[in-house]
Amino acid sequence: MWKAPGFIPTLIAVFAAFGSWSLLLPVIPLAALDAGHSATLAGASTGIFMATTVATQIFTPAALRRIGYNPVMVAAAFMLGVPALGHLLGLEAWNLLLFSALRGIGFGALTVAESALIAELMPARFLGKATGMLGVFLGISQMICLPTGLFLANTVGYPVVYVAAAAVALVAAVMCLRIPRIKAQPRVNPAPQDLVGVAPAWKLVLVPALAVTSLSMSFGAVSSFLPAAVQELDPVTGAVIGGFMLSIIGGASMVLRFGSGVIADRNGLPGATMIPGQVMGFAGVLLMALVIAQGWSVWWLVLAGILFGGGFGIVQNEALLTMFFRLPRSRVSEASAVWNIAFDAGTGLGSFVLGAVAAQVAYSGAFGVGAVIVALGLLGTVADRIVGAHRITELNNTRARLRQLPLPRPRLQRRRRPSRDE
Template sequence: MWKAPGFIPTLVAVFAAFGAWSLLLPVVPLAALDAGHSATIAGATTGVFMATTVATQILTPAMLRRIGYNPVMVAAAFTLGVPALGHLLDDAVWALLLFSALRGIGFGALTVAESALIAELVPARFLGQASGMLGVFLGVAQMIGLPAGLWMVGRFGYDTVYVTAAVVALVAALMCLRIPRIRAQARPRGRAAGDVSMWKLVLVPALAVNTLAMSFGAVSSFLPAAVLELDPVAGAVIGGVMLSIIGGASMVLRYISGMVADRVGRAGLTMIPGQIMGFAGVALMALVLAQGWSVWWLVLAGVLFGGGFGMVQNEALLGMFQRLPRTKVSEASAVWNMAYDAGTGVGSVILGFVAARAAYSGAYTVAAAIVAVGILATVLDRVLGAHRVTEHNNIRTRLRQIPVPRRSTGKGP
């Protein structure tokens, strides 16, 4: 895995790019509030960012075929970070929304390109671990960047954060220059015998990651506040680190899930266990908040949810790579990222609406029900939909073609 050309520069570039994104994620909405704008405008900065992210993700596979990974990722890293300098000009509504939208374009292209590039660079037998390692670098970047941005605001002010994010993103752009100059494979014209419509192949993995991402939208938005509301004393100790606990569990289990997939030679073994863990975590959150149990139970809930979400992230991405032919790696990455990002955004809005009317416990109860829908879909797919996997030029068939040395019987020639 580590010897694959361009793998290490890709990881470093992704770490820097997501670090720049994480620095600004909580800071820009806070800057909007400090400038006297409403909570609606503050939320709109993230909403506009996510909208342009998803719109760009739709177009990225075509750009990867036409232009190639290297220039797309360089431009994406540049667009993700440099517009942060625009916030130095003004804190008016137009500036907050415009530069958030520009950064979303860079983020959308980068997220699709980096996931697809891993599948292009790394041998198929190491793809599970490589995808898991990508999750580790993303997770560490977020664990460092999210609190660091808020700390820098309090210590040095907003301008310092904007400049730092731009510089870190430029580091990502420089590292992208070291990525091999390859393009996504062109799609063959026409349809081969036995091919299945793409949406049938990716629907269930996309639904699995989407339902947990919707829950993550509520967890990331409301859990720190819910912890403080439940226990102001203990909540002050663990409230600020709950998201880091969830992120850490997600990183570890995502990598372990990839190792399991590589060991057995196929994706999917830890998908349902991951979904069940995620369901148990968010259901425990709802129960703890409804019953007023000790706030420390929420730590366990966070570990369960984060670990389960990490496993599902990896299994869903590998499952899409496995189900689709090699020529649609970039489409698989795009669908996975859209399911993740759209789920996070929609979940924040819908479950926020529920929380306003049925408290935090009600929001997490609905979130658990949403995850249960994803589990049901995966179970039904295992029972009824195994025939949907294409048998043409996908990762599973290529793994079968790898020669395996035979063990000696000890009986001589």
């Protein structure tokens, strides 16, 4: 796995890109709240970031085919970092929304390219571990940068966080220069006879995409409002504990995402840990809602963070591998785009919609609604497991086609026993 060309620079670029994102993810909403803005606007700062992220991700596969991974990723890293300095101009609503939107453009292109590049560079037998290792670097980045952003904001002020986020993104740009200069594989249009019995691509990726979206919506609420919610429970050490909880979520996600990839490689196909991961995520966000609603000790949130983060990490890896497994190799960039759109759209919707819920019925209500959404995603996965048991997931899958042919099965003939006279 480590010998694949460009794999290590890609991982470092992932670390830096998500580090820049994580530094500002809880800080921008918190800065908006401190400036006197409503919870709805605070959530909208993350929501518009994710909206431009998703819009960019739609067009990224085409750019990867025409321009190539290297130039797209370098330009995206610059776009992620430089607009962070725009927040130095003030905390007015236009500032929060405009520069969040510009940063989202860079983040959208970078996330699609990174995930697709792993599938381009890595042999199939190592793909589960490689995507799991991608999650490890992502998780370490979140563990370090989520609490660091909050710590810097509370000790030396918000401007330092903005500068740090820009600097870390530039590290990603430098590492992207060392990535092989390759382009995404051209899209293959199969012949009509090859499409007989093959499910449309959107059906193959819909359910894993919804699984990611359901959990990322809760993650949007957790990352945006958990620090503020913990401050209400414990005003003295709330900021520190809130940052610690975000680190716990990132660590659990990192460990179990890699473990899920190892299991997928051993089985030769993904899916074994998807439903357990969704159950864990549901239990975690539901426990968060109960702790905040009942005023229990904030240390119960440690267990909630482990459950939610671990389940989220499992679902991330299983969903990405499932999309890679179900679609042809020539469409890995589309699979990466769909996965990232599901992740980022869910995060944006969660921070915006559940932020509006929090403004009406408090943070506990927002997390409770998040738990219901995760449960709906779980039901979708169970239904897909039952209904789609015999779905053909690959073009030119001869074995699957033969199973559908109405041919009589040969009967085994019993060997005649010789008589005593023979």
